[in-house]
Amino acid sequence: MKVLQDMELRHLRYFVAVAEELHFTRAAERLHMGQPPLSQQIRLLEEEVGARLLDRTRRWVRLTEAGRLFLADARRILALADQASATARRAERGEVGELRIGFTASTPLTDVFNRVVNAYRKQYPQVTLTMIDMTTMRQLQAITDRVIDLGFLRPPAGETPPDIRITSLRQEPLVLVAPASHPLLRQREIRVRDLASHPFVTFLPDAGTGIQRQVLQLCREAGFVPEVALQAGEGSTIIGLVAAGCGISILPESFSAIRVKGVRYRRLADAGAVTELMLACREGDGGELVRGFFEMAKGGGGEGEVGGAVRE
Structure with a gap:
């Protein structure tokens, strides 16, 4: 563990350059540094590792068996370090x-x-x-x-x-959700005031949705407080209860994508019957x-x- 703490990535890069060139002068030129400091750094690395990584004479440099194995691991460590840096830069740019x-x-x-x-x-x-x-x-x-x-x-x-x-992305009409046989659907246009005498299926007060507040406000503006027959926590459940004849409801038009037999959706004519x-x-x-x-x-x-x- 002490070796890993003392060793720096630059030492690994120095060693990889020498191991690939098998020539200290060429490796020093590749690293843009002097040959004597490079030789000193390799000796310090071998001391930290506790093994001779290179055999060298004045005429040649060779990897020892320890050096050959160390080279493979050093390349992997450097590749991971480069990958980590690239990932951090991409994260900074919002790409990962x-x-x-x-x-x-x-x-x-x-x-x-x-x-x-x-x-x-x-x-x-x-x-x-x-x-x-x-x-x-x-x-x-x-x-x-x-x-x-x-x-x-x-x-x-x-x-x-x-x-x-x-930020508002789009406005969306609110629609009447009613049984297919409901008399309101025979009207050419339907306004919120037309719903006053009909029981509603609404969201539960603690459902955490803002639609319920909008619907109640629309009803109050139309002059009535809706009679709530049943309440549910999910829009799909409300649609199912409407299909069962439990009442009518008002939901965002996107819910009309849920096709339930016996249910019809109609836009409300009121200018304020929209959500976002x-x-x-x-x-x-x-x-x-x-x-x-x-x-x-x-x-x-x-x-x-x-x-x-x-x-x-």
């Missing part, structure tokens, strides 16, 4: 490493998410993307706690922590990995920036 990304349940159903993730994986194939399904509010906490680096989320219910940067897909990260943190993903996502979505804490 790991990104931990949160996303809401409906996010993978959107074209923006699929386009950005695919483009990023192609441009940065050496970056590992760890994807974690989390609700909006849990993502915000996970970003603050450094559990994840970035989060695809919906408008949060409540204040955004001041250390979080949020957003991307969040810690302000001023994360380095080139986060910056690269964030900029690519902004270029791939691009409907302007919103958010509680930071606006660019």
Whole structure:
């Protein structure tokens, strides 16, 4: 262990040069140093190793058996050191490493998410993307706690922590989710006020989603408080309960990609019946990995920036 601590990479490079040239003068020229200092460094290396690595006379230099074996290991160590340096430089440029990304349940159903993730994986194939399904509010906490680096989320219910940067990637219509035979579907256009007398299937209050707050606000603006028949923690469960005739619901349009027999989706005519897909990260943190993903996502979505804490 003491030998490994005392030995420096330059000593290995000196030895490899001499072993490959089998000539101290040529090795010194290759290393851009004098021949006497090189000879001294090789002697010090042999003392540290505790073995004679080279046989030399005034006319020739040869590797000993110990030197031949040491050469193979020295080359491997130098190659690993070069690889480590290259990896560090690539990480500094945001080309390698790991990104931990949160996303809401409906996010993978959107074209923006699929386009950005695919483009990023192609441009940065050496970056590992760890994807974690989390609700909006849990993502915000996970970003603050450094559990994840970035989060695809919906408008949060409540204040955004001041250390979080949020960018809007796209606006998305909210849709009525109703049984296929529901009388509302016969209307040419459907507004939120038309839903007042119908029972709702909604997200649980502690589900951590911002959509529930938006829906309740839309209903209040339309002059009523929705009658909640059932609640669930997942959008797909809500759709299944609608199919079972338990009520109607309002969800982001991306959920319409979930095809359930007996369920229909219709856009709401109200101008405010929209939500957003957003991307969040810690302000001023994360380095080139986060910056690269964030900029690519902004270029791939691009409907302007919103958010509680930071606006660019």
